[in-house]
Amino acid sequence: MKLTKETLLEKEGYRLHILPSKKYKTITIVAKFKAPLKREGITERALLPHVLQKATHNHPNVRSLQSAFENLYGTALSSDGSKKGENHVISFRMEVVNEAYLNDQEPILEEAFQLFNEVLYHPKTQGEGFDASIVNREKQTLEQKITSIKDDKMSYANLRLMDHMCKEEPYSLHVHGYQEDLSTITPESLYSYYQEMISKDMLDVYVIGDMDENAIEKLTDQYFSRKGSDNVDDDQASVSKDVTEVNEVIEREEVSQGKLHLGYRTYTKFGDDDYYALQIFNGLFGGFPSSKLFMNVREKHSLAYYAASRFESHKGLLLVFSGVDPKDFKQAKSIILDQMEAMKTGDFTEDQVEETKEQVINQLQETMDNANGLIEVLYHQMLSGAEMPANELIENIRKVSKQDVVQMAEKIELDTIYFLTSNEGGE
Amino acid sequence: MEELVYKQLNETVYQETLDNGLKVFLLSKPEMAKTFGIFTTNYGSIDQTFTPIGKDESVTVPEGIAHFLEHKLFEKEDRDVFQDFTRLGASANAFTSFTKTAYLFTATSQIDKNVKTLLDFVQDPYFSEESVEKEKGIIAQEIRMYDDQPDWRSFFGTIQSLYHNHPVKVDIAGTVDSIQDITKDDLYTCYETFYHPSNMVLFVAGNIEPESMMNLIRENQASKEFPAAPEINRAYPEEPKTAYKKEHSISMPVTTAKAMVGVKENVEGLTGEELVRGELLSGMILDYYFSRSGVYYEELYKNDLIDDSFQFETELDRQFGFTILGGDSRKPDQMAARIKEMLHELKEQRISDEDFTRMKRKKIGQFMRAMNSLEFIANQFTHYHTLGTDLFEVLPVIESLTADDAEEYLQHWINEDAITVFQIKPQDK
Numbered sequence: 059m060k061l062t063k064e065t066l067l068e069k070e071g072y073r074l075h076i077l078p079s080k081k082y083k084t085i086t087i088v089a090k091f092k093a094p095l096k097r098e099g100i101t102e103r104a105l106l107p108h109v110l111q112k113a114t115h116n117h118p119n120v121r122s123l124q125s126a127f128e129n130l131y132g133t134a135l136s137s138d139g140s141k142k143g144e145n146h147v148i149s150f151r152m153e154v155v156n157e158a159y160l161n162d163q164e165p166i167l168e169e170a171f172q173l174f175n176e177v178l179y180h181p182k183t184q185g186e187g188f189d190a191s192i193v194n195r196e197k198q199t200l201e202q203k204i205t206s207i208k209d210d211k212m213s214y215a216n217l218r219l220m221d222h223m224c225k226e227e228p229y230s231l232h233v234h235g236y237q238e239d240l241s242t243i244t245p246e247s248l249y250s251y252y253q254e255m256i257s258k259d260m261l262d263v264y265v266i267g268d269m270d271e272n273a274i275e276k277l278t279d280q281y282f283s284r285k286g287s288d289n290v291d292d293d294q295a296s297v298s299k300d301v302t303e304v305n306e307v308i309e310r311e312e313v314s315q316g317k318l319h320l321g322y323r324t325y326t327k328f329g330d331d332d333y334y335a336l337q338i339f340n341g342l343f344g345g346f347p348s349s350k351l352f353m354n355v356r357e358k359h360s361l362a363y364y365a366a367s368r369f370e371s372h373k374g375l376l377l378v379f380s381g382v383d384p385k386d387f388k389q390a391k392s393i394i395l396d397q398m399e400a401m402k403t404g405d406f407t408e409d410q411v412e413e414t415k416e417q418v419i420n421q422l423q424e425t426m427d428n429a430n431g432l433i434e435v436l437y438h439q440m441l442s443g444a445e446m447p448a449n450e451l452i453e454n455i456r457k458v459s460k461q462d463v464v465q466m467a468e469k470i471e472l473d474t475i476y477f478l479t480s481n482e483g484g485e
Numbered sequence: 486m487e488e489l490v491y492k493q494l495n496e497t498v499y500q501e502t503l504d505n506g507l508k509v510f511l512l513s514k515p516e517m518a519k520t521f522g523i524f525t526t527n528y529g530s531i532d533q534t535f536t537p538i539g540k541d542e543s544v545t546v547p548e549g550i551a552h553f554l555e556h557k558l559f560e561k562e563d564r565d566v567f568q569d570f571t572r573l574g575a576s577a578n579a580f581t582s583f584t585k586t587a588y589l590f591t592a593t594s595q596i597d598k599n600v601k602t603l604l605d606f607v608q609d610p611y612f613s614e615e616s617v618e619k620e621k622g623i624i625a626q627e628i629r630m631y632d633d634q635p636d637w638r639s640f641f642g643t644i645q646s647l648y649h650n651h652p653v654k655v656d657i658a659g660t661v662d663s664i665q666d667i668t669k670d671d672l673y674t675c676y677e678t679f680y681h682p683s684n685m686v687l688f689v690a691g692n693i694e695p696e697s698m699m700n701l702i703r704e705n706q707a708s709k710e711f712p713a714a715p716e717i718n719r720a721y722p723e724e725p726k727t728a729y730k731k732e733h734s735i736s737m738p739v740t741t742a743k744a745m746v747g748v749k750e751n752v753e754g755l756t757g758e759e760l761v762r763g764e765l766l767s768g769m770i771l772d773y774y775f776s777r778s779g780v781y782y783e784e785l786y787k788n789d790l791i792d793d794s795f796q797f798e799t800e801l802d803r804q805f806g807f808t809i810l811g812g813d814s815r816k817p818d819q820m821a822a823r824i825k826e827m828l829h830e831l832k833e834q835r836i837s838d839e840d841f842t843r844m845k846r847k848k849i850g851q852f853m854r855a856m857n858s859l860e861f862i863a864n865q866f867t868h869y870h871t872l873g874t875d876l877f878e879v880l881p882v883i884e885s886l887t888a889d890d891a892e893e894y895l896q897h898w899i900n901e902d903a904i905t906v907f908q909i910k911p912q913d914k
Binding site for chain 1: 572575591622637737739741778843857884
């Protein structure tokens with residue numbers, strides 16, 4: 059049984075997921091390319107989507123390609139790279155207006171599929187490589203992106219926490235790639251990486267919207283097939299480390315607010331039996347404005363505007379993040395640690411557990427109202443082999459007891475405390 | 486209850502103005518699991534000087550007070566309203582903009598109770614000296630968080646360089662200093678003046694049955710007493726049409742410099758429809774020249790004057806308007822100078838009919854994509870309503886625009902005196 063009505067078909071070199079839904083005025087098509095997370099090739103993976111979206115064989119420059127998208131009622135194509143545990147996924151997302159809502163009945167859906175196909179499979183080439191001027195310009199852009207991560211202090215603190223905490227694990231690799239790799243990448247080397255990725259990565263294609271399923275299948279057959287690819291899942295198992303001692307790291311930058319981030323190990327991943335208890339744990343601890351972190355760090359002590367937690371489903375991490383005055387580091391840290399202790403000793407009521415379940419269920423249902431949200435949930439389920447319909451998922455959340463949450467809390471280990479503070483700020 | 490049917494969009498909106506003046510809009514989307522409710526007052530950070538209800542003389546309240554009030558409405562004598570929503574399985578939030586303050590929730594169950602909770606908490610203020618003091622620390626950290634965000638600083642810095650006197654130049658949250666002056670009495674003064682139902686709009690969209698939902702709202706409002714609808718007198722300082730500063734820069738610990746070119750828009754005497762039309766036209770013109778398909782974008786990008794962070798927007802509202810273009814740049818002086826030249830060149834340009842049709846199609850597509858979001862619909866419908874227009878009528882407006890309209894718009898758009906350049910320079914280590 060599936061989370062929602064889904065037609066799943068093994069196709070030539072890809073897996074097709076068709077999700078009929080009347081919720082949207084658009085049709086969303088997502089192609090996901092998955093490969094093991096490795097230091098080698100990570101910068102190429104970050105660079106590739108940018109290069110592919112600049113030009114194709116038929117649309118040899120950005121203006122021509124973008125004009126084509128605009129003509130299809132502003133069809134949007136975007137891409138992003140993300141980590142799923144120790145694996146890397148590049149997602150290309152396209153959203154096309156459903157022809158039923160347009161005054162002139164033009165076959166824009168097919169044209170959109172065709173453009174998607176061009177971007178993925180027929181890039182602009184020059185000799186044995188990509189167009190050199192495009193590659194060079196995109197290398198500059200990526201370099202700027204890599205260096206400017208520092209300008210977004212919340213993301214930067216999170217990146218640094220992962221650098222310290224998961225030093226020996228592929229998970230700490232940067233999805234934006236590394237500056238030092240850029241000089242070694244040539245239009246030819248990038249093209250050969252591209253050929254490898256486009257033929258060997260595991261490919262899943264999702265199509266969601268109000269549409270004729272047979273017509274969609276025909277379109278994907280025509281535009282997504284990969285001849286000769288057997289679409290195998292080369293999955294890299296997740297590494298989970300035993301914590302021997304808590305690592306505390308303080309780094310300094312020119313900031314007016316300090317960023318206090320804590321990394322914990324949960325030893326629970328998507329698909330595990332106690333994953334539901336982890337969801338409730340996080341809701342009580344730091345997932346909502348009603349949770350301990352918000353109520354204590356912010357409401358009771360006025361130390362922060364935000365204090366929250368989230369968990370990494372495929373890696374087994376729990377991350378706490380808060381922005382506090384540099385001078386309040388010790389107090390904020392001790393309040394956060396106290397909240398974790400309170401979770402371990404079961405300092406919360408049965409009523410709070412029940413309320414949190416409703417919030418988690420509410421969040422899940424809201425996510426499933428959103429096309430990309432639904433696709434993410436389904437993709438997670440498929441990767442972890444834990445496919446189940448929505449009502450079963452909700453039932454499992456409802457079954458969680460206070461005892462289950464306490465057991466989860468006891469499993470969780472603090473690994474690293476990271477504080478990004480001002481140059482003057484004390485410890 | 487009145488039914489507004491929009492055939493092309495396949496949507497129906499139900500509307501009613503209640504006896505106390507509250508405007509209610511309902512949109513039923515039974516295929517969605519979720520419901521989004523948003524309760525908005527036509528009061529934001531720019532409404533700093535006004536005549537309080539029942540008084541004769543106007544007052545000027547401390548900067549950042551609309552936002553402070555938004556925070557404090559969640560706190561009651563005996564509880565925090567977030568917890569009420571939590572108990573109902575909902576998630577709640579709020580925001581303050583230049584012209585509005587809005588309270589909202591999303592939920593997938595117990596919708597009736599959530600709507601009542603939303604109405605009741607916003608209409609039952611409780612402010613105490615103690616809780617006002619406590620909030621100052623939280624908001625100070627919110628302000629500090631924004632202080633460290635270069636994107637926010639460059640956006641606001643540009644507006645501050647455009648405006649001489651108008652309170653749009655004041656940061657929405659105020660400053661760490663200005664919020665220290667806020668008292669519980671100030672909050673009540675603002676609340677009583679701007680939170681009368683006649684100055685507010687409720688929009689509920691999602692998995693609802695309109696008839697019974699309207700009944701519930703009607704009954705809830707009929708059970709409360711409000712004074713007669715006041716006429717709100719807001720005052721704004723005299724504002725020249727020119728930009729306050731030709732150029733200005735600050736330094737911050739950024740890795741790459743930022744440059745923004747700002748254009749002060751003249752919105753004096755424009756109706757809501759004209760504001761919407763202006764926003765559409767300038768959006769389409771900017772898209773044509775400065776989006777990835779545009780000649781200007783191509784030139785700027787190829788010459789490494791801009792990168793992926795390049796953005797542009799036009800915002801026209803009651804009282805103020807601006808266009809801002811810019812982003813990270815390794816050659817910020819050159820980038821700003823070239824964009825200024827480009828803006829001036831626009832007067833000599835004409836977009837062909839074919840290209841203009843393409844921009845129209847892009848706009849229509851953007852609108853349709855946005856229509857997938859209940860949040861977008863409810864927020865924007867409310868915004869358009871307060872301007873005196875209808876969001877769902879924007880499609881025919883887009884359809885009616887022509888290349889001649891764009892040419893006409895370009896003739897009057899860019900004026901050297903109304904342009905500013907704002908930069909963020911990397912700080913020396």
